[in-house]
Each structure stands twice: as structure tokens, then as C-alpha cells.
Amino acid sequence: MIKAKDLTKVFNSGLLLSKNIITAVDEVNFEIGRGEILALVGESGSGKSTIGKMMLKLLKPSGGQILLEDKDIFSISNNKEFYSRVQGIFQDPYSSFNPIFKVNRIFKLVRQSFKKEISISEWNDRVEEVLKKVGLNAGDVLNKYIHQLSGGQLQRLLIARALLMDVEVLVADEITSMLDASTRVDVLEALLSLKEIGASILFVTHDLSQAYYISDKIVVLYKGSVVESGSIEKVFSNPMHPYTRMLLDSIPQLDRKWEEDRISVEDFDKSRAAWKEGLCKYIDRCSLADVNCMRPKLKLVEEDHYVACVKI
Amino acid sequence: MVEIKGLKIYYKTLRGDAKALDDVTFTINDREILGIAGESGCGKSTLGNSLILLKPPMKYVSGEVRLNGERLPIDNTVEMRKYRYKKIYLIPQYAMDALNPTRKIGGIIKDLVGQHRVKYEEIEGRLHERLRMVKLPKDILNMYPFELSGGMKQRLVLVISTLLNPDLLIADEVTSALDVSSQKAVSLMFKEFRDREIVNSIIFITHDIAVLYQIADRIVIMYAGKVVEIGPTEEIMANPLHPYTKALIKSLPNAGIRHTKEKLEGIPGHPPNLINPPAGCRFRDRCPLADENCLEEPPLAEINKGQYVACWKVKDL
Numbered sequence: 001m002i003k004a005k006d007l008t009k010v011f012n013s014g015l016l017l018s019k020n021i022i023t024a025v026d027e028v029n030f031e032i033g034r035g036e037i038l039a040l041v042g043e044s045g046s047g048k049s050t051i052g053k054m055m056l057k058l059l060k061p062s063g064g065q066i067l068l069e070d071k072d073i074f075s076i077s078n079n080k081e082f083y084s085r086v087q088g089i090f091q092d093p094y095s096s097f098n099p100i101f102k103v104n105r106i107f108k109l110v111r112q113s114f115k116k117e118i119s120i121s122e123w124n125d126r127v128e129e130v131l132k133k134v135g136l137n138a139g140d141v142l143n144k145y146i147h148q149l150s151g152g153q154l155q156r157l158l159i160a161r162a163l164l165m166d167v168e169v170l171v172a173d174e175i176t177s178m179l180d181a182s183t184r185v186d187v188l189e190a191l192l193s194l195k196e197i198g199a200s201i202l203f204v205t206h207d208l209s210q211a212y213y214i215s216d217k218i219v220v221l222y223k224g225s226v227v228e229s230g231s232i233e234k235v236f237s238n239p240m241h242p243y244t245r246m247l248l249d250s251i252p253q254l255d256r257k258w259e260e261d262r263i264s265v266e267d268f269d270k271s272r273a274a275w276k277e278g279l280c281k282y283i284d285r286c287s288l289a290d291v292n293c294m295r296p297k298l299k300l301v302e303e304d305h306y307v308a309c310v311k312i
Numbered sequence: 313m314v315e316i317k318g319l320k321i322y323y324k325t326l327r328g329d330a331k332a333l334d335d336v337t338f339t340i341n342d343r344e345i346l347g348i349a350g351e352s353g354c355g356k357s358t359l360g361n362s363l364i365l366l367k368p369p370m371k372y373v374s375g376e377v378r379l380n381g382e383r384l385p386i387d388n389t390v391e392m393r394k395y396r397y398k399k400i401y402l403i404p405q406y407a408m409d410a411l412n413p414t415r416k417i418g419g420i421i422k423d424l425v426g427q428h429r430v431k432y433e434e435i436e437g438r439l440h441e442r443l444r445m446v447k448l449p450k451d452i453l454n455m456y457p458f459e460l461s462g463g464m465k466q467r468l469v470l471v472i473s474t475l476l477n478p479d480l481l482i483a484d485e486v487t488s489a490l491d492v493s494s495q496k497a498v499s500l501m502f503k504e505f506r507d508r509e510i511v512n513s514i515i516f517i518t519h520d521i522a523v524l525y526q527i528a529d530r531i532v533i534m535y536a537g538k539v540v541e542i543g544p545t546e547e548i549m550a551n552p553l554h555p556y557t558k559a560l561i562k563s564l565p566n567a568g569i570r571h572t573k574e575k576l577e578g579i580p581g582h583p584p585n586l587i588n589p590p591a592g593c594r595f596r597d598r599c600p601l602a603d604e605n606c607l608e609e610p611p612l613a614e615i616n617k618g619q620y621v622a623c624w625k626v627k628d629l
Contacts, residue, residue, distance in 0.1 A: 043491035044462060150582055151352075180351040180519055182563045182579035189578075192571060206491040213565040213576070236568075250496040252522035254549060254566050258496055 001069065001200040002055065002086075002169045003031040008063035009050050009224075024050045026224040027064065029298075032169070032200035032217070037191070039211035039232065040204045041247070042221035048204045051221075052171045055202060056088045068169065084114045087167045091174040093154035097146045103157060104142040107164065114165055130163040134190035152183025159190040163197065170194060173204040188214050208251050212236055220244050223281045226298055230305035240307040242286045280310070314340040314480050314513060319375035321355075321362045329371065330586040332358040334537040336375070337612070340480065345506055345514045347528030347545070349521050349560070353583055354534040356517045357405070360482040364402040365389060379479060397428050401478045405485040408465035411457035418453035421472055428476070435475050442471045442510075446501050463494030470501060474510050481511040485518055495523065503527045522564060525549050530618075533557045536583045536594040539612060543619030553621040556595045593623070601625045 009025040025047040032038045040048045053059040055066055057073055066073045068086065076082045090096060097106065104127075111123045118126070128138045134156040141149060141157065149157070155175050162170050172191060176184045192214060195201060205211050211218060212232055219229040220243065228241040239245045249259070280286070280293040288311045296308040319336045322329035332355045340346045348356045358370070363386060366372055372387035379399060385391035404410070412420055421439065422432045440450055446467040457465060466486055474481060483502060487495040505511050516528055524531050524545065531548045533541040533556065541554040552558045559579045569576065581598040584590055590597070592607040599606070605624045612622045 043493060152578075181521070181560060182351055184578070185563050185565065185576040186578040188565070188571070188576075208492060209565045209569075213569055214571050233570075247492055250492040252492075252496070252499075252520065252526050254522055254525055254561070254564065258500065258526050260500065 001032055001034050001036075002202075003067040003070075004028055004051070004055075004064065005067060006064035007051065007054065007061055007066065009047070009054060009059065010062040024224050025054070025061075028219070028221070028224070028226055030217075030219050030226075030229065032202060034200060035195050035198045036217060037195055037201040037203050037215040038217045038219060039215035040202060040219050040221065041206060041208060041211050043206060045223075046221040047224040048206075048221055049173055052088065052173045052202060052204050055169070055171050056086060057082060058088075080113070084165060085167060086169040086171070087162050087165065088171040088173065089155065089158045089162070089175050091177055093151050093158065093175075093178070094146065096158060097154065099146050102143060102145055103149070106157075107142075107161070110161055110164055126164060127160075130160045131157075133163065133193045134160045135186050136160070150183065152179050152187055155179065155187045156190045159187070159194055162199070163194055166197065167194075167199055169200045169202070171202045171204070174206070176205070176210060177207070184210070208247060220247070225281055226306075226308060227282065228305075228307045229298070234302065234305040238302075238305070240301060240305075240312050241282075241309050242288050242311075243282050246285075313342055313380060315378040316340075316359075317376050317378070319359075319362070319377065320373035321358055321366070322371045322373050323358075324369040324371050325587065328587045331537050331589060332370075332586060333362065334589070336534075336537075336539055338532055338539060338542055340513045340515060341529075342512055343506060343509070344529045345503065345516055345527055347521075347524035347531045348515060348517045348534060349519060349524055349531060350534035351519065351560075351583060353536075353586070355537040356534050357484055359534075360402055360404075360484045360515065360517055362386060363400060363480075363482060364396060365392070397424075397473075397478070398476050399478055400480040400482070401473050402482040403469055403473050403484060403486050405488065407469045407473075407486070408462060408489075411465065411469075413456060413458055416454055416456055417468065420457075421453070421475075424472065425475065430476065439471070439475060442474070443468075445504065445508075446471055461494075463490050463498060466490060466494070466498050467501060470498070470505065474505060477510055479512045480515065481505075481513070482515045483517065486516075487523060488518065488520065496526075499523055499527050521549075521561060522566070533560065536589060537586055538594055538622065539620075540595065540623070541619070541621045542612070543616070543621075547616060547619050551616075551619075553615055553619065553626050554595075554623050555599045555601055555625065559598075 007025055007028045011022045011024055013020045030038060040051060042048050054061050107127050111118060131138045136153060136156055141153060176187050203215055215232050218232045218235050220227050222243050228235055228244045239248050278295055280295055283289045283293050293310055296310045298306045298308045301307050317337050319333055321333040322331050350356050362370060363377060366386050367389060377384045377386055384395060425432055425435055443450060448464060448467060487498050490498060502514060506514055518524060528545050531545050532539055535556050541557045552561055563576060563578050565576055579598055584594055592609050596602045596606045610622045610624045612620045615621050615626055
């Protein structure tokens with residue numbers, strides 16, 4: 001459905017003399033099929049949001065392609081057509097809406113912009129139906145302004161909007177991180193209703209428990225490179241890369257206490273020590289690393305499970 | 313030891329007072345990390361802020377706070393200056409973004425201790441030792457805040473906030489913006505600071521109960537300005553009694569649960585309006601067990617040893 005092929009993004013910062021090149025996304029490959037949810041996980045600065053932005057055509061890749069049904073999305077010149085198929089939801093729902101519109105006006109605009117062929121009365125029925133699907137009561141929300149609704153309700157409205165538009169691809173970038181635990185689950189459930197209509201969802205998060213709860217596949221990023229990917233069941237039950245293992249050990253769980261770290265999570269001195277081109281990016285924090293850890297390639301370790309580590 | 317007794321803090325609004333903290337009572341023991349959890353708007357941040365700087369629209373109504381037996385003048389912002397930073401300090405949620413971006417970190421610290429009439433030279437040795445404890449190099453003092461990552465800034469803020477060895481440190485959502493690996497590192501450092509007796513007690517406010525399970529000794533669950541349950545961490549997790557606590561724990565996607573195998577449940581409805589909160593139990597409208605008894609307000613009663621619950625239905629369970 002949607003596919004990233006050798007996707008790369010390089011940012012240049014600084015002026016002429018102190019030019020700084022940051023490779024935020026480094027030859028990333030993945031594919032999301034119809035009705036699949038792919039979790040993109042990694043710490044802040046790992047490039048996960050950059051990938052999301054590129055999929056939404058908000059940033060142009062420096063290299064590689066994003067293919068929507070085998071067509072490069074940057075060759076689709078009609079943005080309206082593109083955004084009727086691909087939509088994004090972001091972390092802060094309050095800044096995603098026009099604050100002077102009531103909710104029903106927002107849905108009216110969706111019809112006017114994208115679904116003119118549907119009659120108003122049929123549209124209203126559909127609005128009611130999708131709101132029910134995402135667990136909202138039409139009477140409670142339609143006549144309200146944005147500031148009268150909670151964050152969880154707003155995120156679900158955005159999912160309802162995507163449902164109404166029959167989007168093919170949804171980029172969900174940290175959509176639950178501002179929400180309370182009690183409403184988070186409702187948003188995740190609403191996302192699953194979008195999966196049911198066959199949308200491909202990129203679920204960007206740093207919360208691994210949530211990723212596991214709803215996703216089918218996972219891509220673990222570290223400093224812009226994929227360190228492990230594959231079916232989420234396989235990666236979670238048998239994590240191979242030292243970084244993935246460390247991440248999984250760090251999840252605060254309700255039945256297991258954290259063990260003390262043997263190596264510091266971010267050893268500042270080490271991470272500042274000049275990392276040389278060609279070495280593994282994770283070398284400074286890795287417990288298994290030695291000086292021979294050259295930059296690894298992603299390799300197949302079992303069916304539907306890829307790892308990039310020379311020690312495996 | 314910190315004792316909070318019958319504390320009522322309201323917010324002044326045009327439509328009346330919002331009862332953000334309504335008769336809150338609990339104690340924080342010596343060498344204890346007390347976790348406070350609850351949904352947004354339950355009053356957990358109000359509690360932290362009111363102990364440090366109670367300024368309008370926040371309004372002190374009644375109740376008292378005692379630090380080692382001594383009454384804290386929380387209703388008097390000028391008097392409180394004697395205690396702030398030295399005895400009791402708060403790390404707010406946005407602390408890591410509040411570091412002055414135009415000053416080097418060493419300069420920021422010099423300014424701060426200077427404000428409290430402490431010479432930088434006196435605490436310099438201690439500062440270096442503490443930085444080493446949180447695994448930050450000394451050179452950091454010559455750097456600007458924007459050169460650090462979120463986890464590093466949060467560790468730095470922990471060091472800065474505890475330079476004068478306060479009796480009580482209040483940490484408000486300090487790990488919420490961090491990713492899992494830094495969240496773990498930072499949380500464990502709070503624990504280490506307590507273990508080494510750099511701070512006497514810690515109030516750790518978060519909406520993430522899973523983090524509290526990792527580091528807190530006791531947990532307070534708040535709902536709509538009231539304490540609904542207090543107890544030792546292990547008890548609260550293994551045997552939550554209040555329906556709200558149960559729902560809160562049940563709504564967490566713990567690692568290892570897939571939507572195909574087990575459906576998680578959110579808590580339907582939303583917290584009541586605090587300007588005119590309903591009489592009786594405030595969780596009534598969302599509670600699966602509620603009946604006419606719940607129109608009367610339930611008292612916080614000790615059900616198991618050390619575990620206090622405010623619910624009429626607990627005995628029936």
C-alpha cells in the first residue's frame with residue numbers, strides 16, 4: 001500500500017564555516033499493507049517524526065522514495081487528491097483544529113472539500129455513524145467548540161474525520177502522549193476502527209506497550225537507522241538487537257521492577273567521543289560492542305524478523 | 313515528615329471557585345517516595361504548586377501543612393521565601409525548558425544560589441559530586457541548555473533543585489516528556505537521591521502509575537480534588553480497592569497485551585466540573601457500582617493496614 005524505499009533525510013544546519021550535517025533518516029525501508037498498523041518506535045531525535053512528515057509531503061526526502069501504490073507521492077501534483085488519501089494526526093489536538101469553528105462546521109468542511117458527491121442528509125447520517133464508531137455521542141460533541149472538549153475526544157474526532165474521508169494512509173504521530181491513561185485506550189480503539197476499513201496506519205510512538213497493543217509490524221529506529229524490524233510478535237518475544245532489548249527492559253511494567261543499569265543509559269562522555277564514519281551508530285551505548293563493530297546491514301534472522309547487528 | 317491536613321485550595325474564576333483541592337489529608341514519611349497519580353484536572357499539580365507558591369488565581373481556603381512539626385506559611389508568599397529551595401522545592405513539568413537559553417549552565421546555578429544568599433564557592437564541590445552521580449560531565453557547566461538532550465536537562469534540573477539538600481522535593485511529571493530509556497534513568501536517579509539522603513522525602517506526581525510502581529513506596533490516588541485511595545505501592549497494585557483505582561490500572565496497556573487477545577477499557581465519562589461538584593462521591597457518575605448510598609460523601613477509611621479508601625462499596629466487595 002505505502003512503501004518507504006531507501007528513505008533518507010539530511011538536514012544542514014549552521015552557516016558556511018560551521019556547517020553541520022545531520023542525517024536524520026538514513027536509508028529506511030518499510031512497507032505498510034492494507035489494514036496494517038506499523039509502529040515506528042525510537043527515542044527522541046531518532047527520526048521517527050521526520051519520516052511521518054515526509055509521508056505527509058510536509059518535508060521532501062533527500063534520497064529514496066515513498067511509494068503510494070507504486071507511485072512516488074512527490075509525483076502526485078494534485079495535493080487535494082493526495083490529502084484525500086493520506087492524512088496525519090499529531091500530538092497536540094488543540095492546535096489541529098480551528099478554535100473558532102464548532103465541531104459540526106469542521107465536518108461540514110470535510111464534505112465541501114472532499115466529498116461533494118454525498119448529499120447533506122446522507123453526510124449527517126455518516127457523521128453520526130463514525131462518531132459512534134470512535135466512541136463519541138454526536139449530540140455531545142457536534143455543537144461544541146474545541147475548547148469545550150477534552151484531548152481524548154479531540155483526537156477521536158480527528159480519527160472520525162479520517163474515517164469519513166475513507167483515507168488509505170494515516171500517519172499518527174504520538175497521538176496519545178498528551179492524554180490520560182483512561183482516555184488513551186479509547187483513542188487506540190478508535191484507531192483500530194480505521195484499521196478495519198483497510199487503512200494503512202503509521203503509528204509513531206515512544207511507548208512500546210501501546211505499540212504492541214495495536215500494531216502488526218514494528219520498525220525500531222536508532223539515530224535514523226533501522227536497527228530491528230519485522231512482525232511485532234516476533235520482535236517483542238525475541239528481541240535481538242541490544243538497543244531493542246534495552247528499550248524493552250526500560251518499559252515500566254506493573255508486574256516487574258526495573259533492574260539497575262549496568263551501563264549508563266546515555267554515557268555523555270562516550271557519546272560525545274568522535275564517532276567515526278563506518279562504525280555502528282549504537283557503539284557508544286552498546287554492552288556488546290567492540291572496536292570492530294562496523295556499520296551493520298539489516299539481515300534476516302527468522303521469517304519476518306530483521307536485525308542490524310554484527311554480533312548476532 | 314510532612315503532614316498535610318484538610319487542605320483546601322480553590323481557583324478563583326468568574327463563575328465561582330473551582331475546588332481543585334478539597335479537604336486533602338495525608339502525610340509523607342521520612343525517607344519516603346510518595347507517588348501521586350490521577351487524571352488531568354484531579355488536583356495533583358495544584359497540590360505541588362500550592363506547597364511552593366500559592367499565588368492568584370489560586371486561593372488558600374483552609375487546612376495546614378506541617379514540615380517536621382513546623383507550620384508552613386503556604387498562604388503567605390513572602391514568608392514562604394524562607395523555606396523555598398532550602399527546605400522544600402518543586403521541579404515543575406516544564407523545568408527543563410525553563411533554563412535560561414542565553415546563559416551558560418554554570419551561570420544559571422550561580423544566579424540561583426546567589427538569590428538565596430548562598431555563595432557559589434560553598435556548593436561548588438557538592439555540585440561537581442552530584443553531577444558525577446547523575447552521570448553528567450563537569451564541562452556541562454560551560455555549556456548552554458540547548459546543547460543538552462531532554463534526559464540530560466532533567467538530570468541537571470534534579471541536581472540544581474537539590475543543591476541545598478531540601479527536606480521535601482516535589483517532582484511534577486518530570487519524566488512524562490522523556491522516552492522510555494531516559495524515563496527509567498531519570499526515575500532511578502530520583503530514587504538514588506533519596507537513598508543517599510540528599511533529599512529527605514519526595515512527592516512524585518505523574519499520570520503514569522507504571523512509573524510509580526517502579527519507584528514509589530506509597531501511592532496516593534486522586535480524583536476531582538479528593539484523595540480516593542492511599543496505600544503501599546504493592547498493595548495498591550495487587551489489590552486496588554477503589555473502583556476508580558481499579559479502572560485506572562485496568563486502562564494501562566501493559567507490555568505483552570495485544571488488542572486481538574485482550575481488550576483494554578478506558579473509563580467512560582469525564583471528571584465532574586469542580587466549580588459545582590456533585591454532592592457525595594465525586595466518581596459517582598462514572599462508577600459501575602454507584603447507588604443511592606453514594607449521594608453521601610464517603611470518608612477515607614482504613615480498610616487494610618495502611619491502605620485507606622474513600623468508597624462506600626468497598627466492604628461489599
